[in-house]
Amino acid sequence: MTRYFSEADSVETVNARVAPDADPRLAQVMSSLVRHLHAFVKDVTLTEAEWGIAIDFLTHTGQICSDTRQEFILLSDVLGVSMLVDAVNNRKPAGSTPSTVFGPFHVDGVPEREMGSNISLDGVGEACLFEGQVVDMDGHPIKDAIVDVWSDNADGFYDVQQPDIQPQHNNRGIFRTGADGRYWFTGIKPVSYPIPDDGPVGQMLCHLGRHPFRPAHMHFLVSAPGYHRLITHTFVAGDSYLESDAVFGVKAPLIVDFEALDTTQDGPRWRAAYDFVLPPST
Amino acid sequence: MTRYFSEADSVETVNARVAPDADPRLAQVMSSLVRHLHAFVKDVTLTEAEWGIAIDFLTHTGQICSDTRQEFILLSDVLGVSMLVDAVNNRKPAGSTPSTVFGPFHVDGVPEREMGSNISLDGVGEACLFEGQVVDMDGHPIKDAIVDVWSDNADGFYDVQQPDIQPQHNNRGIFRTGADGRYWFTGIKPVSYPIPDDGPVGQMLCHLGRHPFRPAHMHFLVSAPGYHRLITHTFVAGDSYLESDAVFGVKAPLIVDFEALDTTQDGPRWRAAYDFVLPPST
Numbered sequence: 152m153t154r155y156f157s158e159a160d161s162v163e164t165v166n167a168r169v170a171p172d173a174d175p176r177l178a179q180v181m182s183s184l185v186r187h188l189h190a191f192v193k194d195v196t197l198t199e200a201e202w203g204i205a206i207d208f209l210t211h212t213g214q215i216c217s218d219t220r221q222e223f224i225l226l227s228d229v230l231g232v233s234m235l236v237d238a239v240n241n242r243k244p245a246g247s248t249p250s251t252v253f254g255p256f257h258v259d260g261v262p263e264r265e266m267g268s269n270i271s272l273d274g275v276g277e278a279c280l281f282e283g284q285v286v287d288m289d290g291h292p293i294k295d296a297i298v299d300v301w302s303d304n305a306d307g308f309y310d311v312q313q314p315d316i317q318p319q320h321n322n323r324g325i326f327r328t329g330a331d332g333r334y335w336f337t338g339i340k341p342v343s344y345p346i347p348d349d350g351p352v353g354q355m356l357c358h359l360g361r362h363p364f365r366p367a368h369m370h371f372l373v374s375a376p377g378y379h380r381l382i383t384h385t386f387v388a389g390d391s392y393l394e395s396d397a398v399f400g401v402k403a404p405l406i407v408d409f410e411a412l413d414t415t416q417d418g419p420r421w422r423a424a425y426d427f428v429l430p431p432s433t
Numbered sequence: 434m435t436r437y438f439s440e441a442d443s444v445e446t447v448n449a450r451v452a453p454d455a456d457p458r459l460a461q462v463m464s465s466l467v468r469h470l471h472a473f474v475k476d477v478t479l480t481e482a483e484w485g486i487a488i489d490f491l492t493h494t495g496q497i498c499s500d501t502r503q504e505f506i507l508l509s510d511v512l513g514v515s516m517l518v519d520a521v522n523n524r525k526p527a528g529s530t531p532s533t534v535f536g537p538f539h540v541d542g543v544p545e546r547e548m549g550s551n552i553s554l555d556g557v558g559e560a561c562l563f564e565g566q567v568v569d570m571d572g573h574p575i576k577d578a579i580v581d582v583w584s585d586n587a588d589g590f591y592d593v594q595q596p597d598i599q600p601q602h603n604n605r606g607i608f609r610t611g612a613d614g615r616y617w618f619t620g621i622k623p624v625s626y627p628i629p630d631d632g633p634v635g636q637m638l639c640h641l642g643r644h645p646f647r648p649a650h651m652h653f654l655v656s657a658p659g660y661h662r663l664i665t666h667t668f669v670a671g672d673s674y675l676e677s678d679a680v681f682g683v684k685a686p687l688i689v690d691f692e693a694l695d696t697t698q699d700g701p702r703w704r705a706a707y708d709f710v711l712p713p714s715t
Contacts, residue, residue: 156513156681158520164681165513170642177640180477185512187473192517195465202509202518209505213495223491227484230467231438231447235474236484238440358459360452399438399446 158193162186211351219311221255225352228252228398229361243379246288247430251400253382254370256309257301263325269337270324273317276305276339279409279421285332285373288430292332296375296429299325300338302368307344328375340409340421341367343392356397363397366390371427378429385425440475444468493633501593503537507634510534510680511643525661528570529712533682535664536652538591539583545607551619552606555599558587558621561691561703567614567655570712574614578657578711581607582620584650589626622691622703623649625674638679645679648672653709660711667707 156164166182191197197205212222227233233252241250264270271278285296301323303309310321326334348356348363356363368384384400385407386393393401410422438446448464473479479487494504509515515534523532546552553560567578583605585591592603608616630638630645638645650666666682667689668675675683692704 154676155683155685156516156520158517158524161513161517161520168641168643168677173640173642180479180483181641183473183477187469187476188512188514189517191465191469192514193521194469195462196521197462197518199518199522201462202515206503206505206509209491210495210498210503213492213505214498216492216496221488221492223488223495227488230470231443232470232474233484234438235440235443235471236479236481238438238443239475239478240481242440358455359450359463360455361450394436395450401437403437 162189165189208351208355215350220347220350222347222350222352224255225346225350226355228254228346229352229356231399234399237382241379244288244430247379247428248373248381248383248426249402249404250381251383251402251405252398253372254398254400256311257299257370257372258311258320258323261299261301261320261323261325263327264336266326266329266333267335267337268324268326270300270320270322271304271337271339272321273304276342277421278337278419279340279423280335280337280412280419281369281423281425282333282335283424283426285328285334285375285427285429287378288428290428292328292330293375293378293429294328294330294332296328296332296334296373296378296427297325298328298334298427299372299374300336301370302338302341303344305339305342307342337419338369340423341369341387343367343390346397361397362392362395364392365396365398366392366401368400369423373427373429375429377432379432381427381429383427385423387423444471447471490633490637497632502629502632504629504632504634506537507628507632508637510536510628511634511638513681516681519664523661526570526712529661529710530655530663530665530708531684531686532663533665533684533687534680535654536680536682538593539581539652539654540593540602540605543581543583543602543605543607545609546618548608548611548615549617549619550606550608552582552602552604553586553619553621554603555586558624559703560619560701561622561705562617562619562694562701563651563705563707564615564617565706565708567610567616567657567709567711569660570710572710574610574612575657575660575711576610576612576614578610578614578616578655578660578709579607580610580616580709581654581656582618583652584620584623585626587621587624589624619701620651622705623651623669625649625672628679643679644674644677646674646677647680648674648678648683650682651705655709655711657711659714661714663709663711665709667705669705 169178285293310317345363367387373381388408451460497504567575592599627645649669655663670690
């Protein structure tokens with residue numbers, strides 16, 4: 152066992168310090184983290200000045216966090232780490248609906264609404280009928296599935312970002328399927344928006360020549376007893392940012408054609424039909 | 434080029450977003466960071482709960498930072514990253530004095546003192562004569578070398594940690610060598626102490642079964658025009674924590690026998706002799 156630190160044995164020296172009775176999973180995770188962090192420093196021969204910039208960046212990222220802002224989740228998102236953690240934890244059978252990042256804008260405690268309700272409480276935006284079916288891997292309807300949905304408003308902000316402007320629970324709703332597994336409700340056709348880019352993560356994106364936009368999407372959290380819980384979005388086909396989502400959330404099967412409806416009559420202007428296929432929970 | 438995110442192509446998808454006109458060094462560093470971060474997530478199959486713990490840990494680490502506390506440097510230190518950054522940036526010829534971490538307790542603006550001064554302004558602790566020579570690779574004395582020193586007090590705290598208790602610049606001094614390259618001053622025999630362990634880094638060490646102690650040491654920053662600047666410590670031989678320094682700072686050539694002096698006469702109780710060998714700057 153190496154006693155003193157050296158460049159060659161840096162990983163072994165640090166990891167040898169973990170006590171034999173430490174939690175085995177913690178020891179595994181931290182040993183791997185040290186191995187990859189040291190490999191990074193060695194690969195790029197990180198300078199002392201760059202190390203200092205990294206310390207300042209991480210400090211600033213922590214200090215800008217608040218009850219309504221989580222800059223470290225944003226950092227994880229734009230580095231593709233959030234999508235990767237989602238991927239390695241949700242390897243699902245072919246034919247099931249793909250998952251994507253949860254994002255920071257879900258809210259607990261939204262009231263369950265009657266199927267068919269309008270969740271656009273401020274009435275601003277282009278009304279859109281969202282409908283489809285929650286089914287199992289054999290295509291059979293799933294009864295009592297909970298369909299929890301949320302989106303931004305017509306200006307690209309979630310209600311929690313504008314508590315003084317938007318009604319509480321604007322563009323949010325929870326619905327429960329009947330025996331036919333069907334869901335339907337009216338919302339708005341979502342719009343693309345930038346992730347908060349006035350902090351260190353936004354500065355980093357700027358230096359990398361990356362834009363902060365997400366393509367327009369509706370969030371869905373679909374769950375039912377006995378089935379794998381699904382966290383996903385549907386994306387508006389044709390959006391300019393589909394291939395450059397700042398947080399890498401887009402997957403091809405989640406892109407939905409929003410169908411223009413006859414606007415000479417009352418009712419929604421768009422229709423977005425999408426079925427969710429849930430594998431059994433393991 | 435991959436358009437949408439997948440577990441298999443996660444690294445390429447994220448790194449393909451960097452603009453062609455981004456700073457090449459920034460692009461290199463960030464691409465390597467993404468590659469190693471993703472490899473870490475895949476190697477351990479990081480769970481969503483563990484990702485959440487990591488987000489909370491980083492946030493807490495940032496939020497406990499203040500003008501007098503830098504928890505991210507502490508994190509870098511205990512993971513061996515600080516020593517590694519020092520190592521890859523200070524690969525020096527055999528025979529020169531090894532470097533080690535700078536640490537967070539250096540202060541600018543300390544007055545230059547007359548050679549031979551006593552830097553223990555509170556007079557507490559076991560007086561120790563520090564002396565030696567600053568020489569080049571051929572053993573020739575270096576004139577006008579600046580020897581900047583700092584240590585904890587007898588209770589294991591630096592003056593900046595106890596501004597209401599210790600005199601300003603207690604156990605700090607700056608000395609300039611003459612034509613013989615020699616330095617000598619009186620301080621105290623330093624004592625081992627724990628790094629601040631009441632924050633997230635201390636909790637992490639506790640979970641890993643690691644103690645927070647550093648072996649007793651005197652800090653030296655030795656510089657002279659035309660020579661590679663040396664940041665190092667000398668360590669007290671026999672200290673219990675030499676082989677388990679919480680920040681991995683110990684190197685064998687930096688361990689010094691503190692010689693017990695005749696205490697029947699006035700004068701210091703200990704003597705620590707150490708010569709510093711500086712290679713030319715490149």
